[in-house]
Amino acid sequence: MSTMDRRKFLHIVTVTASATALGLTGCSSDSNSPAPITTPTAPSVVLAEARYPQGVASGDPRPNAVLVWTRVSGLVNIGTLRLQVATDSGFSQLLVNSDFGVSDASDHCLKVRVIGLNPGTTYYYRFLLAEEGSLLSSATGRTRTAREITDSTPLKFAFISCQDYIGKFYNSLLPLLDQDLDFVLHLGDSIYETTGDPAFQSGGAGRGIQFRQPELALRLGTGEGAFLAARTLDNYRDLHRAYRSDDAIKAIYQRFPVISIWDDHEFSDDAWKDNGTYLDGRFEERDSERRRNAEQAYFEFTPVDTDLGGTGGRVEVVRDALFPNTVLYRKLRFGRDVELFLTDYRSFRPDHLIPEDAFPGTVIMDRAALTQVLALAGVPYEAVRNNFSAYLNIDRPAYAVYKQVLLAALTVAYLDAGLETGQATLRAQTAISGNLSTTVINTLVQQYNAAVPANQQVPLLPQALIDTLDTGIAWFTLGKTSPFGNIGSRYFVVKDTYDLYATYRLLTAGGATQDAWGSAQTQWLVSQVASSTARWKIIATSVAFTSMVLDLTNPALGVPAPFNQRFYLNVDQWDGFPQQRDILLRQALGNVPGLVFLSGDIHAGFATVHPGASQTHVEFTTAAVSSAPFRTLLQNSADSDPLLRPIAGGLIPATDQLLLAGNSAIRYVQTDHHGVSVAVFSADDVRIDMLEFQAARANSASYNSAVVPDRVRSFGWNGSELSSLSG
Secondary structure (H helix, E strand, O other): OOHHHHHOOOEEEEEEOOOOHHHOEEOOOOOOOOEEOOOOOOOEEEEOHHHOOOOEEEEOOOOOEEEEEEEOOOOOOEEEEEEEEEOOOOOOOEEEEEEEEEEHHHOOEEEEEEEOOOOOOEEEEEEEEEEOOEEEEOOOEEEEOOOOOOOOOOEEEEEEOOOOOOOOOOHHHHHHHHOOOOEEEEOOOOOOOEOOOOOOOOOOOOOOOOOOOHHHOEEEOOHHHOEEEOOOHHHHHHHHHHHHOOHHHHHHHHHOOEEEOOOOOOOOOOOEOOEOOOOOOOOOOEOHHHHHHHHHHHHHHOOOOOOOOOOOOEEEOOHHHOOOOOOOOEEEEEOOOEEEEEOOOOOOOOOOOOOOOOOOOEEEEOHHHHHHHHHHOOOOHHHHHHHOEEEEEOOOHHHHHHHHHHHHHHHHHHHHOOOOHHHHHHHHHHHOOOEEEHHHHHHHHHHHHOOOOHHHOOOOOOHHHHOOOOEEEEHHHHOOOOOOOOEOOOEEEEHHHHHHHHHHHHHHHOHHHHOOOOHHHHHHHHHHHHHOOOOEEEEEEOOOOOOOEEEOOOHHHOOOOOOOOEEEEEOOOHHHOHHHHHHHHHHHOOOOOOEEEEEOOOOOEEEEEEEOOOOEEEEEEOOOOOOOOHHHHHHHHHHHOOOOHHHHOOOHHHHHHHHHHHOOOEEEEEOOEEEEEEEEEOOOOEEEEEEEEEHHHHHOOOOOOOOOOOEEEEEEEOOOOEEEOOO
8 A cells, every 4th residue: 555545545524514505615535725616507416325325424423513424336436525414404504515525545435524513403414426417315314413511401312232234133223213312322343344253143134244355354264164354454344335234224323423432343353452363372363454454444434533633624534543543532522411431442452361372281370479469368378279279390300201291282282273383392392381280281191091002191190299289370270271262261261260360460560461441541531531520421331341250159050160160251341350440440430420331242231330439330231233142152152162061051041140149239131132222311310221122133124114122121320329210
């Protein structure tokens, strides 16, 4: 890509609304100099929605400004679109009537920042393409500016998350079209970067995506489970085109301004910075160009306005301003009582604390480290030593035969995982060194003995020896049972030992190990929230602060050892950074009144009360628009893991009850329905309505009929107490 191309991929153009719009000059996206508009002689306006296959959109409303967007098709390279903005849907009183250039450099997307508007006002807009003597019109969009800071009118909006397209339809969005909303808040996963990941995507119902350049995409999986993931800019554009062409999505964006943040799937599943996790550590997945491709397509297609610099001319979003320089976090004010803070969880966060390729037997906290951390809680090592794993130094000559067996076994495992011989040997040599768990040693020796003649077998480490050894924490003690995989690294992690290890990393490696928002964003957020004059401070976060703990310690559950423990179900979200989360909730934000968290990502609905230093906060997590519900994902993970499969059958149907038992802060949870949520913020209280739909309803379209939720769960919050307003 040339230097010019890198700098010209997307422009946000600023235009000022005026009551004398027919005499306006237009700001071309290819020039900073205003040029007079030549008005065609009585051209006919013809509705031509097919030329605007993703419809129209608006976003990031301010009291005096809003961003409007469209994409036009059928142009070979460059063209000109006219934007009209009016206070009426008939466009009899034009405030904007200006022409703007579009080109293939931004996939013929156009974003215009309209300023000079009035607060709390509904506006209508459309785009016109002059062709063969007619003006080919987009659908008419409706938008609304934010209210001025003295306005105390209640604010009503929807918040949504996770809209998979593969085999799914967006019926859950349709009831929103009947509501009078100020805006829709999108909390991320507006696209999924894969074309049919068998772990969570089905290809039915005629809803699939084909890349125009599949040979340039990432090829993942094998056999019937093979699928593609976006890699190039064109791949990501293909996804946005498909997702935004859905009729329900188009209707939402056409009717309401949309305020957006991203999560992982706008780039890559369980991503951190520019790293993917598809291969679970088998091979390097860092790819800065792929990340920038994902961000470029996102900014091309999403009505996000992150720069208000200047009141005229052209504002560029340049390629060089993308990762690692992207700043998506921002704030928006809505009247006297509400300020919205939008955060970015993916761009700055560190790696998951448990490497996906960690060798389960490696001891990460020996007796000294364990003693140090336990002392912080006033617990002596000897009182709990038997709760941890005995270990020995495999490099000692007395254990040479065991080292040979482990090296051979692990080398074969690495070769089976697809590593070439040199890498497999090197990784095995690195892993089979230092302190190793005796449990893992004996497990591998048993596997070795089962594969060789009796005269070549090696005796297990005797229990008498094991009883004399120090104990510590190995990756195995955290739940890691295989060399490569997300079970025991990102999902289904033993909570108590994970908390100890996270504390140890914080002590020895510093706060960067858990700095999910990055220092600059965290400082910005804490200071801005603390100084806000709004009654309600909303923090929009793509992933939940709510701790999802599966408590299997109750003997009545009949769960055998070693599974009768407490587990974090997902440490890709804030459970992965438990100390930093507590610092934020209890200390940094713990004295801020009127704080409300809105989150998504987990494909489940939650209402949670978080205690702070002097204030209590509430969090509402919305279910997925169409993506597989959390309980389905849990079942899929259990089915793919031979250790979890035997115990999962009786537990997964009780997921909701187990989560409530595992975290007393949770007041409501549902894990098997799709849904969207509607919020009303007034001067005195907050009302949240969770509209919930049975998962099967996403399997076919109901776009031409009335759609009502299967149930609605409603909650009230007055700043200190959460009340249920429905059953």
